[in-house]
Amino acid sequence: MVAEGITILAHPLIPILKEEADKLLGDGPSPWSKETLEMKRYFLTDALDDFVGAADRGEGLFSANLLAESVHEFVLRTNRRWTGQGKWVLRALKEYDHKFAERFLFAFDQFYSKDDKRAIVQLVDSVLDPHGGRLFNGFSMGKQ
Incomplete structure (x- = not known):
């Protein structure tokens, strides 16, 4: 402002x-600390796992909503960009990388309109891969 x-x-x-x-x-x-990056990778992996395993449409919708917010935050913050809310999510992604924003929109549109999860799974994996991929094994919070 x-x-x-x-x-x-x-x-x-x-x-x-x-x-x-x-x-x-x-x-x-x-920039995120190593610990924050690992925590965000874990939470994004967990959200993706919930989405893939969603047993009904309602669970899938809410899991997709969480993934949209989480992916947007992960991509922008790992690239030292500011995040947005509501319509500013897509605007912030377009400002960062127009082609990625198009892929993001396409992936979620495929799920919301056709119940097809594949594009979201591919998108999330493409976001996580440069940072070590999905993270479940060996992750713990607060333990030394």
């Missing part, structure tokens, strides 16, 4: 704040 807002009251501090906001937006979020 600060970076893109319109100044309605002149104040000498406003240009400094806008410049700092522009820099923060441009720099993107801090």
Whole structure:
């Protein structure tokens, strides 16, 4: 808001704040720690497993919703990009990589319109593969 807002009251501090906001937006979020990356890989793998094993349409719909949010966050954050919500999910993905955004949209549309899970599974695997693939075995939280 600060970076893109319109100044309605002149104040000498406003240009400094806008410049700092522009820099923060441009720099993107801090990179994930190794621990956070592993945790997100695990949660994405778990969500994919739930989706693939969903026994009925309702479970599949809600599992797909979780995957859409999780994949969007994983892709953008591992590339130090800001995430979005609602319509901003697709906008943020398009800004990052238009072709990936098209694949993302196609995959979820295939499931929502045709009950076909394959494109989502392929999409999630393509997102996880550069980071070591699916993660279940050997993952634990809080244990040394």
